[in-house]
Amino acid sequence: xxxxxxxxxxxxxxxxxxxxxxxxxxxxxxxxxxxxxxxxxxxxxxxxxxxxxxxxxxxxxxxxxxxxxxxxxxxxxxxxxxxxxxxxxxxxxxxxxxxxxxxxxxxxxxxxxxxxxxxxxxxxxxxxxxxxxxxxxxxxxxxxxxxxxxxxxxxxxxxxxxxxxxxxxxxxxxxxxxxxxxxxxxxxxxxxxxxxxxxxxxxxxxxxxxxxxxxxxxxxxxxxxxxxxxxxxxxxxxxxxxxxxxxxxxxxxxxxxxxxxxxxxxxxxxxxxxxxxxxxxxxxxxxxxxxxxxxxxxxxxxxxxxxxxxxxxxxxxxxxxxxxxxxxxxxxxxxxxxxxxxxxxxxxxxxxxxxxxxxxxxxxxxxxxxxxxxxxxxxxxxxxxxxxxxxxxxxxxxxxxxxxxxxxxxxxx
Numbered sequence: 070x071x072x073x074x075x076x077x078x079x080x081x082x083x084x085x086x087x088x089x090x091x092x093x094x095x096x097x098x099x100x101x102x103x104x105x106x107x108x109x110x111x112x113x114x115x116x117x118x119x120x121x122x123x124x125x126x127x128x129x130x131x132x133x134x135x136x137x138x139x140x141x142x143x144x145x146x147x148x149x150x151x152x153x154x155x156x157x158x159x160x161x162x163x164x165x166x167x168x169x170x171x172x173x174x175x176x177x178x179x180x181x182x183x184x185x186x187x188x189x190x191x192x193x194x195x196x197x198x199x200x201x202x203x204x205x206x207x208x209x210x211x212x213x214x215x216x217x218x219x220x221x222x223x224x225x226x227x228x229x230x231x232x233x234x235x236x237x238x239x240x241x242x243x244x245x246x247x248x249x250x251x252x253x254x255x256x257x258x259x260x261x262x263x264x265x266x267x268x269x270x271x272x273x274x275x276x277x278x279x280x281x282x283x284x285x286x287x288x289x290x291x292x293x294x295x296x297x298x299x300x301x302x303x304x305x306x307x308x309x310x311x312x313x314x315x316x317x318x319x320x321x322x323x324x325x326x327x328x329x330x331x332x333x334x335x336x337x338x339x340x341x342x343x344x345x346x347x348x349x350x351x352x353x354x355x356x357x358x359x360x361x362x363x364x365x366x367x368x369x370x371x372x373x374x375x376x377x378x379x380x381x382x383x384x385x386x387x388x389x390x391x392x393x394x395x396x397x398x399x400x401x402x403x404x405x406x407x408x409x410x411x412x413x414x415x416x417x418x419x420x421x422x423x424x425x426x427x428x429x430x431x432x433x434x435x436x437x438x439x440x441x442x443x444x445x446x447x448x449x450x451x452x453x454x455x456x457x458x459x460x461x462x463x464x465x466x467x468x469x470x471x472x473x474x475x476x477x478x479x480x481x482x
Contacts, residue, residue: 100184103333105195107326108181110241111170113199114251116215116226116234118285121265121274123167124192125157127182128310130175132158137172140165150262150298155308160262160299166236166255176322182313193272199329200224202245214253216285223269227285232292234259242328259289261299265307276304 100108112123126133132154139152140162149162161168171178185192201224203209204217209224211217214235218225228234235253243249261279266286268275278300279290320335327333 098339099188100180100191101333102191102195102198103330104335104338105184105188105191106199106329107333108177108184108323109192109195110199110245110326110329113196114203114209114226114237114239114244115167116228117267118228118259118263118265119164119167119234119236120196120226121267122157122160122263123171124181124185125265125274125307125309126155126161127171127178128186128313129155129158130179130182130313130316133161133168133171133178134175136162137168140168155310156262156299156304157265160264163260163262164234164236164257176319177326179313179316179318180320180323182310183316183318186309186311186314189274190272193267193269197223197269199245200226206244206246206248208239208244208249208251212251212253214256215251218284220269225267225269225284228259228289230256231285231289232259233257234263240328245329259293261293261295264299264304274307276307278302278305 112120115123136149136152136154136158140149144165146163149159152159152162154162161171200209204224209217212229214229215237216227216229218227233256235256237251238254239251240249244251264276264278265274266277266281266284267273277286279286279293279295281287320338323335323338
């Protein structure tokens, strides 16, 4: 009884919250149709029962974040049903792909919830506008995964299979402007948690309670296990969190969602320009398309050649001198005379040019330079080594017995 009373009080707080944020926040302004199209383009082609849950769950961004972390640690769908979150959040949690997307884009999710709280009719008009645009491009049609239904000029999207719902995958920058069919990935089960649907004629979301006798609800009803967790008369009054309008949002971060209307940005939305009088524009695709960065070419290097290191550069910034251990390990240093002026450079003392020793450099095995012939010297060294070797004693071989017998026979008279 006490738990039921606590839940009733929580619902009363949500329902009695001020319906218009303008009463408390004089900076409030509605989203424009172009801004709504940009916000809704990633989900406008979702099936109706899933899209209805997403719009309601977006008004609870904090619960979306917590649900995402819970599902990441506990992938068992049955454990979601007993959580305290709003019924719409628990419904979305049965589709981890969608839940993760909403949690990763909390600014977008919060802005979407704000739009639904204050402009639900405009939100649904934007969804229909985007669907009609995708259909005109030949990208929205019935498939084995999703059924497209024309309901008096309104485009409804139903799960085509009674037991499964598929989440479409598409690029919003292409699907509304050019030929690009939808793709469908993993299938998810249809359960009692999909208890909301659209009334497109009235532009509202309704609770069907699995009692409808037409459409996808009638087709899926025999395969759904009904329980009071999601099917309850208390859910006929749809709860939305109107306090989402007071949630802080980095509206400039929404500029990345410009796939439908490139010029619809959020730079000065809801007082964003008060902190900075003239805020710099955020770089986006349109910025780089109109002002591409210069490409280096020969003329650039000809007019601005890189500095060439010279003796003065190394004299002012000499390389670090190796220590004794490094010099001891360098084989070339063992052959140097300790009085050789070249060692001064390794000791960190650079003598003037007049005191330096300049030795002629020549590649190996070249014609004689400075009176030195490498081939001739190699032969002389080989002859010297042969002469220096001590004479080797030759060990006498033992006489063969057959040879001694023949000599004895020759000596006989």
